[in-house]
Amino acid sequence: MVKFNRDTIAGSIMLVFSLILAFIITPNQVEMHRSVALLALSPRLFCYITAGLLGLTSAILIIASFKKGQEADAQPTSWEPLLRGLFCTALACAYAALAGIIGFFVSTALAMTAFLFYFGVRRWAGILLFLIVVLGFIYVLFIQALKVVMPDGLLY
């Protein structure tokens, strides 16, 4: 059975992406200018060049990873760290989404509490103090000093 290593998978994903970029995304997302007669003026020129470069280098990575064989996969890889990272990415996405709905400061307080819990902080006094210090500093820096206008949320 063919056993794929990480580089083969990464290279294949990049190669597929470069093909999609060249044959689907670029023709659909980059218009051809009517007045363009010269290749140099074409807005698609560099899109194709970069997609080609990505495809070529990805193909080389796949070939190199096949040559390397299974030695890279001699040690079993654990999925747990990746799942932890993806779980935190999902939390960060929820934070970003909530910022526009309930407000930046409230969503920050919720997200920070969740992440503090995730990182093993269990003392409520510590969490509260942390939130007051961090949110207070952010308020002074961004709202008072830099005059940043926060998005309107349901709360604050």
Place this chain on the structure above:
Amino acid sequence: MDNLMAAFDMFFQFHVIIGVFVGVFLGIILGSIPGLTATMAIALIIPMTFTLDPVVSVGLLVGAYKGGNYGGSIPAILLNTPGTPAASATLLDGHELAKQGKSLKALKMAIYASVMGDTLSDMVLILVAPPLAIIALKMGPPEMAALIFLSLLIITTVSGESMIKGLIVGAIGLVVGTIGLDSVTAVRRFGFGFPELDEGISLVPMLIGLFAVSEFLINTESVGMGKVVQFFARSSKPEDNRVSGKEFKACVPPILLSTGIGTLLGAIPGIGPSIAAFAGYAQAKKISKHPERFGKGALEGVAAAESGNNAVCGANLIPLLTLGIPGDIGAAVLLGAFMIQGLHPGPMLFQENIVTVYAIFMALMLANVFNYCIGIFYIRFASKVVLIPKGYIFPAVLAFCFFGAYGFNQSLFDVWIVVIFGLLGYLLRRNGFPLAPLLIAFMLEPILEGAFRQSLLMSGGSMAIFFTHPISGTFLGLTAVGIVWMVIGGVRNARAKAKKPLV
């Protein structure tokens, strides 16, 4: 002379000096916290600079860059954990000294060497940059395109363990750089219905995502798996807590040698402080009268590693200021900060903003003074800061990332850019792809594309223009030699590995 006087007027103002001070201070503290790199320090500080004057802003960031690079040595010595990748060579002898109760001696030597290496390298920058900019002014679009192509090749191939992965990431950077309105025809490229993408991907959210959020996500993996840190008590003997005149004198040759190596390597795009530190360390060991002490607590080892990695700071700015080509991630982030402030590094910077350039040179030198003053004070209680639990640091970092990205354009779209590039950076790093080529290629894409298309317009569409112009032809020739050299090196490595017996 008038320009110099004007630069003095511009620089010697209270808020500018405070800016440099705050930058160095934040850089040292953030750099000394394991996991927070100098680049991350700059990325977190950039949002604070939006409303500042260019000189204050650049002074603050340059200070953070230098402070962050030095700060990395503190946990390397105290905890055997480099605060920044550049400090990896410092721990070889620094932590051994700490085990012997000589942590304060090692920390002091680290700051002396860092400041010396940094200052000498800045002097080279000040002497070399202006004449180099005059030469760079003579380059037309074909030369510029060929030079960027050569630089990108060097950056992508030396920045990681795998050349091909560097090239892939560089290509991704170029792809990302094509997003936005085409500069020639104003046609929308890869807009996906989002008007926010018309001006391309915003640099600040992108670099915050790539470097700060990806670092955050990498650290979320190791919750509960952190290694136990052990502090070694300081010796009570005064001679173990200071650097004697004799010891300092013995460290001067390795410092000068390592600074020379760091400056030379730093001026070449792509070779970051880590490589310079190890190269300086190796050469210092060669010239040492007691090479056997290296790795067992040699003060010269700390001096060589620190002067080598800090010498890169000034030298890295040579290609940045004269050609607009950042030498490493830190310089790339600085390039972004320059652009935010309306300054466009390259030969024209010396024509149009010479006063600002001189003021920046002054900021660099003052940052070295502050680096010494703050560093020498900070090392006495650094042990308290380096042990702040990650559990508190990283949630705060994420909050600053989101607020900083939002504050740049006051757009929630940028917050999503942070999340997307954070995830991209995380996945790339997990699979051994370096991030520096992505950022640098992204930043150079508009210049490369502009120069490439202008050249084709000049030649009526003929690619021969790149080979018939002597300078661009030379750059392309060097590029070809580089590719051949890489392929031969790769084949040799593969053969050497194949010959190794499987145990």
